[in-house]
Amino acid sequence: MLLSTFELLLKPITPTPGTVSGSDRGILQGYFLNIANPTNNSLRLRLRFNAQSPNIDRSKLLVIRDTGGSNDFANLTAQNTYDFRLAAGDTGLVILQPDIRNLDPTNVADRVEIRGYVEIFVVGFFPFPFRGRGFQLLATPEHRGTFLPNPGGSGEFDQLISSLPTMSGGSLINVDTVPPFPIPFPNPPVAIPDLQPIPDFPVIDNGTNSNGASSIPAGDPQLVGIQQLLSAMADQIDDINQRLPQEAEQPVS
Template sequence: MELSTFELLVKPIAPRNGDLTIKAVARRVVQGYFLTISNLESVDLTFNLDFFISIPDSADANRSLRDNAVLIYDIAGNNNFIPLIEIVTDRQFSGSFVLPAGQTASVELLPNATLFTNADPMFEVRGYVSLTLPALFNFETFRFEPQRKMPVQVLLNPEIRGTFLPNGYPQDLGGDFDQINYSLAIASGKALNEIKPEKGFPIWFELFNPDVLNDLRTKLEFRLQNASPLAKAQALAELSAKASTTSSNAQNFGELITNLTIPG
């Protein structure tokens, strides 16, 4: 489901064009996206968050999430970092996490801390967020299978939270450190939502071609990142055993394994 918009910022609140009057009050704002999500089901569920960003007019590192943002979640303990994977170049970034039955988590997309110490930061990214319930890889049936037969219920509350830092931060640690916090409109118009499970699908190596390798690699990385080391090894062994032996397919399969980064 399409969830909400988002906006990440690390930049002055007003242009600093040399006017000392403006420069004196042009504090910098650090702003992140926060999602509170509750799993109302009686089973653990794996969710995907996709962040679709507005494509900049030109190649500008300050308008991309690449190397500029981190994805974090916590339930009732320490923060856990979620790999933020670039699905479509400078367009779609995704991460997945497991939410136990009946639990509530805070999932946060935040600017990278290295941006805070930039003397003149101009980081600004906006877009929209999609929440899905992906099919998971079943090592016994060797296919991706839906997590549930019916839609699952969740409670959602997306927010923007930010902090105003002094203009000369980090050298200047004086002045006000104000904060902002406001809820975002949910696309469905309500906090209680149903997420439809992604349909299952088999892996057919006979159908492989170079155009689909990147998509499959990304899906495998997502589905295997929460598996045990033994399960990951078994998955690669089964992939090798079930691959077609045709020369063209063997080449494509080899490229898949070479490019596949199995999460540790």
């Protein structure tokens, strides 16, 4: 389900100081999600970050999770997702921000400015006991930013925090469950073998006698032809089943 928007920044506030001394300070802004699991189930949660203009550059971003009093560092997957487990009754904090450990905001190539939206899911597990079920969670997304000193070294570190509205309009959200792995699909598509033409059989007029009864006795050539037609169709189906490749199914990425 849709959760909220997000904006990640690592850049100067303005290109030049202009007429205001020190206004070219930099800002580091990240997405902070405080989420609680009030249910009786330990849940595996998945966040998916979506951005288009520009796309997400995972090499410049860092994920930080705090669910046990310590910070765990990670990166987004190739699908721009992040999975984590949240115990029943527990609360955790997940942060996505520019990787300030390796990026320098004074370097133009290192600057970050990404805007998009976040989705959240509960990930089921085999044999999908939660499939089709929703779970109520409490989520409070925020933007937290730190203003950096300007290039001349003047100015102090200042911070800002702004709450983000969720799709539900409040903190209580109902999150859908998704399968733990992609649904298999033939890749490449299964090639259907060429079918042999079904032979034509003579059609005998099914006339009736004067009292309305069929004039064709049991065991006549028409019934024999129908039996041969059904037998040919069964052979065709059996031939297709034998020739379909068993290894064609692969997971969709």
